[in-house]
Amino acid sequence: MAKKKSAEVSEAQIAVHWQEEELIHPSPQFVSQANMTDPGIYERFSLDNFPECFKEYADLLTWYQYWDTMLDTSDAPCWKWFVGGLINACYNCVDRHLDKYKNKAAILFVPEPEDEPHAAVTYQELYVRVNEFAALLRDFAGLEKGDRVTLHMPMVPELPVTMLACARLGVIHSEVFGGFSGQSCGERVADSGSRVLITIDAYHRNGKLIDHKVNADLAVEAARKSGQIVDKVLVWSRYPGQYHSASPPVEGRDFMINDVLADYAGARVDPVRMAAEDPLFLMYTSGTTGRPKGCQHSTGGYLAYVAGTSKYIEDIHPEDVYWCMADIGWITGHSYIVYGPLALAATTVMYEGVPTYPDAGRAWRIAERLDVNIFHTAPTTVRMLRKAGPDEPAKYDYHFKHMTTVGEPIEPEVWRWYYDVVGKGEAAIVDTWWQTETGGFLCSTLPALQPMKPGSTGPAVPGIHPVIYDENGEELGAGTGKAGNICIRNPWPGAFQTIWGDRERYVDTYYAKYCRDKDSKDWRDWPYLTGDAALLAEDGYYRILGRIDDVINVAGHRLGTKELESAALTVEEIAEAAVVPVVDEIKGRAPDMYISLKPGFEASKETETRVVKAIEEMIGKIARPKHVHVVPDMPKTRSGKIMRRVLAAISNTMDIGDVSTLANPDVVEGIRVLVQGEGKVALKKGPEDIARFGDEG
Numbered sequence: 001m002a003k004k005k006s007a008e009v010s011e012a013q014i015a016v017h018w019q020e021e022e023l024i025h026p027s028p029q030f031v032s033q034a035n036m037t038d039p040g041i042y043e044r045f046s047l048d049n050f051p052e053c054f055k056e057y058a059d060l061l062t063w064y065q066y067w068d069t070m071l072d073t074s075d076a077p078c079w080k081w082f083v084g085g086l087i088n089a090c091y092n093c094v095d096r097h098l099d100k101y102k103n104k105a106a107i108l109f110v111p112e113p114e115d116e117p118h119a120a121v122t123y124q125e126l127y128v129r130v131n132e133f134a135a136l137l138r139d140f141a142g143l144e145k146g147d148r149v150t151l152h153m154p155m156v157p158e159l160p161v162t163m164l165a166c167a168r169l170g171v172i173h174s175e176v177f178g179g180f181s182g183q184s185c186g187e188r189v190a191d192s193g194s195r196v197l198i199t200i201d202a203y204h205r206n207g208k209l210i211d212h213k214v215n216a217d218l219a220v221e222a223a224r225k226s227g228q229i230v231d232k233v234l235v236w237s238r239y240p241g242q243y244h245s246a247s248p249p250v251e252g253r254d255f256m257i258n259d260v261l262a263d264y265a266g267a268r269v270d271p272v273r274m275a276a277e278d279p280l281f282l283m284y285t286s287g288t289t290g291r292p293k294g295c296q297h298s299t300g301g302y303l304a305y306v307a308g309t310s311k312y313i314e315d316i317h318p319e320d321v322y323w324c325m326a327d328i329g330w331i332t333g334h335s336y337i338v339y340g341p342l343a344l345a346a347t348t349v350m351y352e353g354v355p356t357y358p359d360a361g362r363a364w365r366i367a368e369r370l371d372v373n374i375f376h377t378a379p380t381t382v383r384m385l386r387k388a389g390p391d392e393p394a395k396y397d398y399h400f401k402h403m404t405t406v407g408e409p410i411e412p413e414v415w416r417w418y419y420d421v422v423g424k425g426e427a428a429i430v431d432t433w434w435q436t437e438t439g440g441f442l443c444s445t446l447p448a449l450q451p452m453k454p455g456s457t458g459p460a461v462p463g464i465h466p467v468i469y470d471e472n473g474e475e476l477g478a479g480t481g482k483a484g485n486i487c488i489r490n491p492w493p494g495a496f497q498t499i500w501g502d503r504e505r506y507v508d509t510y511y512a513k514y515c516r517d518k519d520s521k522d523w524r525d526w527p528y529l530t531g532d533a534a535l536l537a538e539d540g541y542y543r544i545l546g547r548i549d550d551v552i553n554v555a556g557h558r559l560g561t562k563e564l565e566s567a568a569l570t571v572e573e574i575a576e577a578a579v580v581p582v583v584d585e586i587k588g589r590a591p592d593m594y595i596s597l598k599p600g601f602e603a604s605k606e607t608e609t610r611v612v613k614a615i616e617e618m619i620g621k622i623a624r625p626k627h628v629h630v631v632p633d634m635p636k637t638r639s640g641k642i643m644r645r646v647l648a649a650i651s652n653t654m655d656i657g658d659v660s661t662l663a664n665p666d667v668v669e670g671i672r673v674l675v676q677g678e679g680k681v682a683l684k685k686g687p688e689d690i691a692r693f694g695d696e697g
């Protein structure tokens with residue numbers, strides 16, 4: 001049964017957290033050099049000109065053959081863009097820049113140890129490395145067009161080299177964030193049907209050289225249990241010629257890439273001409289059930305969309321030094337470190353490590369040293385840097401013309417520090433709202449055309465036409481002060497094509513709710529459900545309030561509560577587990593875990609430790625709960641459902657509301673005391689996403 005959730009909130013309630021903010025205009029210096037200063041772009045990308053408007057983005061690319069159909073809706077809601085077109089993503093990101101830019105840096109790599117020199121990979125060097133590795137993938141690993149290969153790699157230049165080599169061959173890459181556990185990686189290997197896994201021996205993080213190859217052994221084993229055999233593990237070396245892992249290479253299965261590459265020195269591989277609609281990559285993300293979804297992104301549509309948005313929203317020119325601090329293991333890194341910037345012949349910076357090691361000045365030293373002028377990060381990092389070193393940016397001589405925030409709502413006071421201190425009052429900021437599924441930005445200001453509003457993502461980007469629906473499918477227009485489910489009316493080229501191997505889940509999750517006619521081939525009948533609640537101000541700027549499903553946005557990354565709960569339930573003594581979001585000063589939200597024990601077991605510190613360990617092993621450290629509360633019983637409805645809303649209210653010291661209709665109202669006070677201590681604490685008016693969390697409607 002579909003969950004019914006009420007997202008209706010009055011403006012007065014929201015104003016507790018969000019006041020109308022003043023508008024801030026970009027500087028004339030920014031505007032005078034911006035890629036997009038023509039307000040006519042909105043008219044060109046209006047619904048009247050849909051879908052032909054997207055030719056403007058596709059024309060930023062080099063095609064072997066133009067498409068004959070701009071948008072094919074015959075398999076609705078699996079939209080096909082640029083049908084008949086032939087293109088190669090690697091060619092567009094590398095080869096075509098050689099004439100003009102071969103000696104320009106494509107990638108600047110900053111290792112974590114500050115005494116290790118930066119590496120500049122020129123476009124020519126990238127071309128050579130990608131070709132040699134593509135030859136290895138084809139001739140040594142036997143990979144061909146349409147095969148899937150899983151990458152479990154950290155932030156090293158070999159990661160984009162691997163992605164581009166796959167793209168050159170038409171092999172579908174599925175990069176799993178390096179911080180995910182071997183077990184998580186193995187599940188994704190199995191789901192995607194990869195028989196090759198590409199990894200590295202080790203990488204630096206927070207002052208330690210982390211052994212990463214051990215995860216490959218766990219991943220191969222986890223995949224085998226799910227019926228997928230990995231026959232080759234290809235291992236890059238953090239330091240070629242050395243080996244920094246306690247796990248020895250497995251004879252006949254594991255191969256050190258640098259050794260094998262010697263056979264392919266000087267090799268050249270013709271880029272494979274791909275249909276625009278052929279998949280380029282998979283990117284897994286969390287949903288409401290425990291199983292992650294492999295979002296399948298296309299070649300032509302995706303690349304056109306990220307090139308267009310990189311040019312106009314990120315304002316990237318080939319002369320710029322652009323630094324997005326995200327990890328390539330997430331969609332932000334795919335779209336806005338690798339594919340978008342490289343399609344535009346930019347210099348893209350990647351760094352190894354964490355923002356605050358060895359100290360809170362590191363980011364600004366990097367910016368100064370490399371003369372970065374476009375900076376891109378998430379609110380969680382801004383909060384972290386603000387806390388650890390509020391005065392650090394002023395000590396360094398760098399100047400950003402443009403900055404991005406992405407991944408979660410940013411509080412206006414955090415936005416102001418970003419603007420005044422990090423951006424030194426000079427940089428235009430874009431607050432970009434989008435998702436793994438959407439490939440690229442959905443909402444943001446066009447930086448030279450519209451003023452910034454702290455805490456608001458801005459209007460929709462050109463060619464995106466959002467609509468906010470209430471539960472009954474009525475539109476909530478501008479200035480109504482009511483929040484609802486934000487949807488996108490129209491398809492766009494960057495949108496994912498389906499969930500890998502699960503079209504039904506794709507349709508159910510993203511289209512079923514507001515579809516007007518399931519047999520329709522008209523895109524107008526298929527609004528895309530983003531899964532976020534939002535409201536639209538009078539001036540056309542959207543405010544994103546957060547997820548409407550059981551997904552917690554931790555430090556800008558999505559974690560499904562079901563994934564955490566299933567991991568906890570693998571601990572023998574645990575009978576029930578429930579996860580709720582708790583407000584966290586740095587991460588925005590963090591998971592709070594409630595567990596109850598099977599009869600005969602006593603609450604102990606060891607149980608808590610085992611839960612944390614199970615989560616780290618099955619998902620990864622990013623999912624570590626903030627607290628583990630062992631409770632005698634869970635608050636439940638009469639039908640036996642755990643009332644997560646009550647637990648969320650307790651974790652966040654918010655009003656618990658009426659619990660008299662529960663099956664066991666008496667347990668609530670006991671849990672409250674356990675979490676908040678004896679005595680009454682002052683209640684907070686918590687944020688709206690938490691107030692609604694787990695609401696059974």
Ligand code: PRX
Nearest residue numbers: 406407408409431432433434435436544558
């Ligand atoms: O809830 C929204 C939030 O992050 C979710 C998407 O997460 P993910 O697929 O991991 O992609 C993150 C990077 C694009 C959204 O459903 N979100 C993303 N950007 C913003 C945001 N919330 C508010 N403001 C944003 N700028």
